[in-house]
Amino acid sequence: MKICVVGLGNIGFNLFAFLCQRFAGDVIGVDVNERRVDELRRQGYRVTGDYRDLTEIDVWLMAPSTGNQGENLFAALGQMVLCPGSLISVESTLPPGTMRRVREFLAEKGLTVGTDIYLIHVPHRVMFGVDKTVCDTPRVIGAFTEACLEKGRQFYAPLVPGLVEVSDIRVAELSKVVENVKRYIDVVFAEEIYGYCADQGVDYNELRRAVNSKNNVELLETDWGIGGECLPKDMRFLRSVCHSTLLEGAEQADRQYRSRIVRQVGSGKKVLVRGVSYKTGVKDLKHSRGVDLVSALEAAGNTVWVEDPLFTAAELRSAGFRVKDDQENENEGSVADGVVLERQRALEMELPLELDNGL
Structure with missing residues (x-):
């Protein structure tokens, strides 16, 4: 064979x-x-x-x-x-x-x-x-x-x-698309609830632990937004044949969540973004919302450094990023208004940050 x-x-x-x-x-x-x-x-x-x-x-x-x-x-x-x-x-x-x-x-x-x-x-x-x-x-x-x-x-x-x-072969076609769109909606729901918790000062991780104690419920972690190739693509596939306000709203909600991360930082800041791979634990920058976030923060007038345990400093530099370890050589001095962004806590900025003192 x-x-x-x-x-x-x-x-x-x-x-x-x-x-x-x-x-x-x-x-x-x-x-x-x-x-x-x-x-x-x-x-x-x-x-x-x-x-x-x-x-x-x-x-x-x-x-x-x-x-x-x-x-x-x-x-x-x-x-x-x-x-x-x-x-x-x-x-x-x-x-x-x-x-x-x-x-x-x-x-x-x-x-x-x-x-x-x-x-x-x-x-x-x-x-x-x-x-x-x-x-x-x-x-x-x-x-x-x-x-x-x-x-x-x-x-x-x-x-x-x-x-x-x-x-019916159409069931096979739909099965994978529906699996991924269901995941998309689950992530959007997590983003919405996390945003509410951030506004109210509620510990989202503690909420997840409480909710997920029920064996048929899973409240997901959040990230920089919904990235990767599959989930956004399959949402487009399903929306092309299933015209739904729920699906339209899910896409809009994820865009708003990603925009909120950038808006909360503002402009003129020194920012460290922790984690730029397309998902935690997977060494791949393609279709990464972390990469998109860095670009959006820089477009807003911020200076952005990155770190990611999956990549060496040389690999990050070759991908066009400023690396946290380079900050000392750029004569930036103490960064009193700097912020740190963590991928699972993107709406909880750590402030202030002094990059030149190390982290």
């Missing part, structure tokens, strides 16, 4: 590395990013940027970044040389209705789903910082035909702790 993972970003590479261990020598990866391909080759992985290298593939696992309307998925499908009888599993999160478009795309190539080729949707699930791989949690699987579903069972059943089969 020859397996190809299409798209080697965070999710795709996680899947690819896992399969390389399970099917040594039978897995190849493809990505359109030449720098990414070169990087992975130097690490010893079997990868390519040329679809012409991919012949007689039995299983295609599609994990490209979706794009606004699935355009990255269709760009990949257009380059793949598909063999009769092969399985295509779309793992990317999709705008509702995309799998129908994929079936139509294949039909235009003369391929009938369920006989010539087998098509399934198994949206990926992974909580970085918690799960080790995308195959550590039960997965939803949907298909247009029973024959496709059976092909999917044969491949995924040995790999994941459980398959949740659904009779």
Whole structure:
């Protein structure tokens, strides 16, 4: 069995590395990013940027970044040389209705789903910082035909702790989007309650401890706002088909929360931002609200330093940040009006701060 993972970003590479261990020598990866391909080759992985290298593939696992309307998925499908009888599993999160478009795309190539080729949707699930791989949690699987579903069972059943089969492929599409939008709304609710607690002088962490003592309730921690790629993107996907004042209000509330953090600091301050990765414990600056916060504070006329235990000072400097350790060399002197911002306590500024005395 020859397996190809299409798209080697965070999710795709996680899947690819896992399969390389399970099917040594039978897995190849493809990505359109030449720098990414070169990087992975130097690490010893079997990868390519040329679809012409991919012949007689039995299983295609599609994990490209979706794009606004699935355009990255269709760009990949257009380059793949598909063999009769092969399985295509779309793992990317999709705008509702995309799998129908994929079936139509294949039909235009003369391929009938369920006989010539087998098509399934198994949206990926992974909580970085918690799960080790995308195959550590039960997965939803949907298909247009029973024959496709059976092909999917044969491949995924040995790999994941459980398959949740659904009779309508639209359910599989919606399941991942709804999971992430539910998380989005839960975070917004936490931001709103935290803002109220900050106004009233109530200890939010103590409130969380009290509320979360009930086993079917979880009041979440807050951060710099809702970042990452998935939650904002999937909110857009759902809002495109589900016109809801609740969803619109959630997006607006998160924007207001992020704006409040910047407004409370004002301008002309010396600010230390603690934590700029896109989420706690995950070393990645892409789609980070911490990065956005630094930019917004600087645009408001503040001087901003950062620190993050996941990154070295050199890595932060190369990303364009002022690093806290550099402050002594900038002749800034004692910073009487400086503030410290902590990612889980963003509305509770520590004031004053003297950066040159160390922290």
